[in-house]
Amino acid sequence: MKETINFLLAGVGGQGTILASDVLVNVGLAAGYEAKQAEVHGMSQRGGSVTSAVRWGRKVHSPLVGAGEVDVLLAFEKLEALRNLVQVRPEAAVVINNQVIEPLTVISGDQVYPSDEVLKQAFARVTSHVEYVDGEAIAASLGNHRAANVVLLGALSALMERDGLSGPGLGAETWLAVISERVPQKYVELNRRAFQAGREAVGRN
Amino acid sequence: MIKMLSGNEAVARGMWEAGVMVASGYPGTPSTEILENYARFPNVYAEWAPNEKVALDVAIGAAYAGRRGMALMKHVGLNVAADSFMYASMTGLEAGLVIITADDPAMHSSQNEQDNRTFAKFGRVPCLEPSDSQEAKNMVAAAFELSERFDTPVMLRLTTRVCHSMSAVELGERLEPATEVKPFPRNPSKYVMVPGNAIKRHPIIEQRMEDIAAFAETFPHNRVEPGSLSLGIVTAGIAYQYAREVFPDAAILKLGMTWPLPERMIRQFAASVDRLIVVEELDPFLEEAIRLLGIAVEGKSIFPLLGELDPRQVRESAVQAGLLPESAHVARPSLDLGPLPARPPALCPGCPHRPTFYILNKLKVPVNGDIGCYTLGLLPPLSAIHTCGCMGAGIGVAHGAAQAGSPERHVAVIGDSTFFHSGIPPLINVVYNQSPVVTIILDNRITGMTGHQENPGTGHTLLGEQAPVIQIEPLVRALGVQHVRTIPSLDVAAIEATLKEYIKLDAPSVLIVEEPCALLPDVRKRWLPLEVLADQCNGCTLCFRIGCPAILKSDELDEKTKRPRALIDASLCTGCEVCAQVCPRSAIPFKPTEMEGAEV
Numbered sequence: 001m002k003e004t005i006n007f008l009l010a011g012v013g014g015q016g017t018i019l020a021s022d023v024l025v026n027v028g029l030a031a032g033y034e035a036k037q038a039e040v041h042g043m044s045q046r047g048g049s050v051t052s053a054v055r056w057g058r059k060v061h062s063p064l065v066g067a068g069e070v071d072v073l074l075a076f077e078k079l080e081a082l083r084n085l086v087q088v089r090p091e092a093a094v095v096i097n098n099q100v101i102e103p104l105t106v107i108s109g110d111q112v113y114p115s116d117e118v119l120k121q122a123f124a125r126v127t128s129h130v131e132y133v134d135g136e137a138i139a140a141s142l143g144n145h146r147a148a149n150v151v152l153l154g155a156l157s158a159l160m161e162r163d164g165l166s167g168p169g170l171g172a173e174t175w176l177a178v179i180s181e182r183v184p185q186k187y188v189e190l191n192r193r194a195f196q197a198g199r200e201a202v203g204r205n
Numbered sequence: 206m207i208k209m210l211s212g213n214e215a216v217a218r219g220m221w222e223a224g225v226m227v228a229s230g231y232p233g234t235p236s237t238e239i240l241e242n243y244a245r246f247p248n249v250y251a252e253w254a255p256n257e258k259v260a261l262d263v264a265i266g267a268a269y270a271g272r273r274g275m276a277l278m279k280h281v282g283l284n285v286a287a288d289s290f291m292y293a294s295m296t297g298l299e300a301g302l303v304i305i306t307a308d309d310p311a312m313h314s315s316q317n318e319q320d321n322r323t324f325a326k327f328g329r330v331p332c333l334e335p336s337d338s339q340e341a342k343n344m345v346a347a348a349f350e351l352s353e354r355f356d357t358p359v360m361l362r363l364t365t366r367v368c369h370s371m372s373a374v375e376l377g378e379r380l381e382p383a384t385e386v387k388p389f390p391r392n393p394s395k396y397v398m399v400p401g402n403a404i405k406r407h408p409i410i411e412q413r414m415e416d417i418a419a420f421a422e423t424f425p426h427n428r429v430e431p432g433s434l435s436l437g438i439v440t441a442g443i444a445y446q447y448a449r450e451v452f453p454d455a456a457i458l459k460l461g462m463t464w465p466l467p468e469r470m471i472r473q474f475a476a477s478v479d480r481l482i483v484v485e486e487l488d489p490f491l492e493e494a495i496r497l498l499g500i501a502v503e504g505k506s507i508f509p510l511l512g513e514l515d516p517r518q519v520r521e522s523a524v525q526a527g528l529l530p531e532s533a534h535v536a537r538p539s540l541d542l543g544p545l546p547a548r549p550p551a552l553c554p555g556c557p558h559r560p561t562f563y564i565l566n567k568l569k570v571p572v573n574g575d576i577g578c579y580t581l582g583l584l585p586p587l588s589a590i591h592t593c594g595c596m597g598a599g600i601g602v603a604h605g606a607a608q609a610g611s612p613e614r615h616v617a618v619i620g621d622s623t624f625f626h627s628g629i630p631p632l633i634n635v636v637y638n639q640s641p642v643v644t645i646i647l648d649n650r651i652t653g654m655t656g657h658q659e660n661p662g663t664g665h666t667l668l669g670e671q672a673p674v675i676q677i678e679p680l681v682r683a684l685g686v687q688h689v690r691t692i693p694s695l696d697v698a699a700i701e702a703t704l705k706e707y708i709k710l711d712a713p714s715v716l717i718v719e720e721p722c723a724l725l726p727d728v729r730k731r732w733l734p735l736e737v738l739a740d741q742c743n744g745c746t747l748c749f750r751i752g753c754p755a756i757l758k759s760d761e762l763d764e765k766t767k768r769p770r771a772l773i774d775a776s777l778c779t780g781c782e783v784c785a786q787v788c789p790r791s792a793i794p795f796k797p798t799e800m801e802g803a804e805v
Contacts, residue, residue: 012548025371029209036337037371040313041234041656046581047754048550061450063337063370063443066517068537083545086537103548107757108586108749111546118542126538145776 004057005165006065010084011076012101013050016149019182020074021052023153026178028056031169038063049080072165074156076135076149077101082119091127093163095156097135097148131159131202138197147187147194150179154198162202172199210374212367215338216305217242218374219345223301224382225275226250227267229260231626232655233279234314235368236307240277241658244667253658253667256596256626257282261289261304265358268298269396271387273349280308280321281595285627287324290358294328295406296396297356297413299387301349304330307363310486310513314654316576316595318512320487325360325464329410331417332360332464333426334442338372340426344461346380347426355417362463364486366443366513418465426461429474436528437478439471439491439502447519448484451529466494475500482507482528486514552581554755555723555732555779557694558647561618563751563787564701565589570616570708571606573599575628577620578653586752590618597627600635600644607640614708616643621677622652622660629684635713636685643707643714646677647694650721657725681715688712694720697786723779733796734778735785737771741792744768748784748793756784 007024011017021037028035039052053065070088074095075081081096088094096119105111123130133155135148157175160166176195180188210218216239220228228251230240244251254260257278267274276286283290283306293302306324309315325332333348335341341363348359394402421427433454440448441460448457458474460466475481475495483492483504492504507526508514523529552559562582565572566589574580574590575598583590592602603615619628624646635642652658659665661675678691688710692699700718707714721728737759744763748756748771759772771792773784785793 013550022371026209029373034373035209035371038366039369040365041237041369046550046553046578046654047548049548060372061446062516063366063372063446064515066515066520066535068517068535079546079548082542083548085540085542088538090538102757103546104551104584104586104752104754105546105548107754109758111544113546114542122540122542125540 004055004060005071006069007054007072007074008051008065008070008084008087009054009074009076010049010051010080012080013047015076016146017050017052017076020149020153021054023175023178023182024054027170027175028054030174030178031056031167033057034060036060036063049083051084072156072160074152076152078116078119079103079113082114082122085122085126088126091129093159093165094123094127094130095152095159096123096130096132097152098132099136099148129159129163131155133198133201135198138201139194142190142193142197144190147190150191150194151198151201153179154195155202156198157195158199158202172196206376207373208376209371210338210342211238211369211371212335212338212341212363213238213369214242215342215374216345216361216363217246218376219342220275221246221249222342222377222379223346223349224273224380225349226272226382227264228252228275228277229254229263230277230305231255231257231260231282232652232658233282233307234655235309235365236277236279236282236305236363237655237658238368239305240667251667253652253660255661257286258289261286261293264302264304265289265293265298268300268302270389271299273301273382275303275305277305278307279315280306280319281315281317282306283321283324285596290324290328290330292398293358294330295398295403295410298352298358299390301352302358303345303348303352304358304360305363306360307365307368308487309365311365313365316593318487320490321360321362322463322490323488325362329414330358330360330464331355331462332362333461334362334463335367335461336442336445336459337367338370338374340461341367342374342377344426347461351417351420355413355420357413357417362442364443364513370443414465418468421462421465421467422469424462424467427467427470428459428461429470430457430459432456434477435479437474437481438484439474439481439495440484441491442486444484444486444514447514447516450516451519451523460491463491466491468498471495471498472500475502484508484514484519549584550581551584551752551754552578552587553723554753554777555781557649557718557720557723557781558582559587559751559753559781560695560697560700560783561645561647561718562587562589563783564697564704565616565618567701568704568708571611571613573603573606573615573617575599575617575619575623577623577647579618579620579647582618584752586750596623597631600628600631600642603642603644604631604635604638604640607642608638614641614643616645616704616708618645618647620653621646621648621650621662622658624677625661625675629680632681632686632715633684639713641711641713643704643716646681646715646717648677648717648719649694650719651725653722657722677717681717686713686715688714689717691717691719694718695781695783697783723781728779731780732778733780734775735773735780735782735793735796736775737773738792738794739770741790742770743790744770745789747787747789751783751787753784755779
């Protein structure tokens with residue numbers, strides 16, 4: 001693994017980015033790294049843009065990641081993916097959930113939601129390591145669309161392995177153990193399947 | 206044992222380990238989760254007070270009674286509690302007293318970014334600043350020791366990035382408090398601040414600060430990290446982490462106590478380096494204090510005064526100032542994406558505040574607002590909040606505007622928790638000094654914005670116990686308001702009719718709209734999404750004007766009007782029926798009700 005890995009999670013308030021970043025920081029800890037996480041609570045959670053940062057490394061000082069230094073972007077929504085593209089390093093690993101949540105500024109007709117073409121071209125100019133995942137559809141096919149965030153974590157774990165960002169102690173079982181500790185007992189099996197389905201989704205498109 | 210904790214969870218753990226007996230606070234981002242987490246430990250007393258001043262008086266009372274007391278608030282809460290903060294500094298206490306202030310640089314969830322270290326200096330109170338979760342936990346104990354050793358309240362200043370960042374924490378043991386509570390002290394020369402006593406206390410307080418400054422020279426949380434002597438950095442709090450990351454080789458003086466300052470330590474450190482800089486967020490607090498010692502130092506000439514720092518900001522500022530080579534600059538992807546659609550926060554689908562703002566917008570009256578989820582009523586298309594400064598301000602501002610002869614009828618809006626916090630005195634003023642202000646109390650049966658905390662109106666305490674419900678309507682009547690009505694928050698027509706009636710009155714009036722927050726667990730169980738009947742919708746756009754995130758424009762155009770029809774996102778819709786009420790063509794059917802069945 002690299003000296004440090006900087007993650008950025010981006011989405012819309014209410015999408016489960018905080019749970020996902022909580023999982024991510026604890027996966028880092030379980031794998032033996034120093035790990036830190038930073039997030040914002042409060043007003044932005046009411047349907048606004050939200051981001052949280054996670055860092056793993058041998059020594060981690062700042063919990064925040066500076067713009068241009070993101071190694072891994074996990075975007076829960078397409079517009080939020082595009083909004084945070086300026087944060088990533090060239091050739092960063094990126095998972096984008098194929099989810100559109102129109103902001104009121106678009107619904108009102110004042111602004112236009114960017115097309116898939118714009119999104120894909122913009123990312124292609126920065127990195128070739130982008131995976132688009134149908135998080136909600138995959139989770140819904142397993143019986144609960146709210147497990148989409150775990151589908152995305154599964155996809156992220158597979159992408160990191162493929163791109164050489166993974167390392168010892170970072171196998172799927174480590175991730176699953178951390179996830180299982182964080183969901184109610186009756187949802188453990190659903191989340192295991194969601195994680196696996198996310199892993200299998202990588203490289204399919 | 207090592208555990209991954211947020212700064213807030215770590216402070217709660219530190220409180221438990223330090224044997225805090227009474228903890229009182231008012232919810233406010235980024236501080237809220239401290240007390241919520243603390244309340245989960247066994248055998249503790251924790252409470253939500255109606256406001257921060259009450260919380261601090263409660264903590265002071267416990268400390269006078271010989272028990273460790275703690276008051277918790279966000280930065281602006283200390284403005285509310287300032288009076289108590291100042292007298293507590295004068296009297297000192299019998300057992301430790303620690304005040305948490307959680308500052309919010311960059312105003313993620315606040316009306317300003319005041320730097321509360323100035324309060325510490327102003328109030329002659331020492332200030333500790335942790336830079337990660339481990340320090341946040343450890344400094345709680347250090348703060349209590351300091352408080353008891355020097356007979357002083359202690360401020361523990363956190364910032365958003367300490368509160369809401371997670372890092373590993375080594376847990377410790379609990380210091381078990383004594384089981385016996387001593388008799389309450391009868392010591393008026395110390396605890397009764399009449400002028401004759403206060404005059405004698407003042408020199409004691411000034412001497413105390415000199416003693417603490419001497420102690421700061423050996424305080425273990427003030428430390429020098431040796432490094433290259435060409436650059437020396439004085440820093441504290443979260444800024445330390447950025448400085449350490451960006452300048453791995455520099456010598457650093459890391460201050461855990463940022464007031465009072467260890468003069469000798471600073472002089473020695475400054476003399477040992479070629480160039481001295483301060484890396485701190487917000488005000489040049491350390492920088493100015495160091496300069497007053499006659500030491501050459503730079504800070505805000507290099508790093509920004511506004512907002513929060515991050516590693517990039519610190520690095521780019523350092524490159525510009527020549528502290529780092531050009532090669533340290535990190536490029537960002539250069540993209541020409543044009544302006545992306547903004548995504549401001551919005552009132553949630555099903556929010557019971559929505560109809561009130563829809564009607565206020567329709568009535569075109571000036572609205573003096575307050576702090577809570579409902580402040581989002583300012584955003585288009587509702588656009589119905591015209592002032593909002595701090596908690597409890599709206600009613601007083603409306604009264605002042607009315608007394609100034611403002612030609613329109615003023616409406617003040619305030620939430621339930623905020624009304625208990627600081628809305629009652631200004632409403633008394635409206636009655637006492639008679640202005641025809643219309644006050645709307647938006648009672649959603651919970652403290653909403655900070656994530657559902659109990660309050661005096663909910664019937665439960667922070668510890669989960671049953672409590673008397675403070676009834677708002679009888680309280681308002683007892684204040685002498687003659688025109689008072691409570692109606693359901695989602696009844697659009699009733700709100701419109703009542704407000705039209707009230708704004709014609711020449712006397713104070715209060716409309717209480719009541720409905721639980723749509724995100725409360727019991728309410729979620731009743732969610733039932735509505736649908737648009739496409740063949741009845743002609744794209745008139747009226748339902749878009751309620752600003753509900755669940756109502757989208759469909760791709761389908763109405764043949765006659767050529768305007769997009771409405772479409773409801775079933776994954777977001779709660780079935781509040783506000784859109785059904787405003788639709789002039791009955792294109793959004795109401796939910797079937799059990800009552801209808803019963804009547805047949």
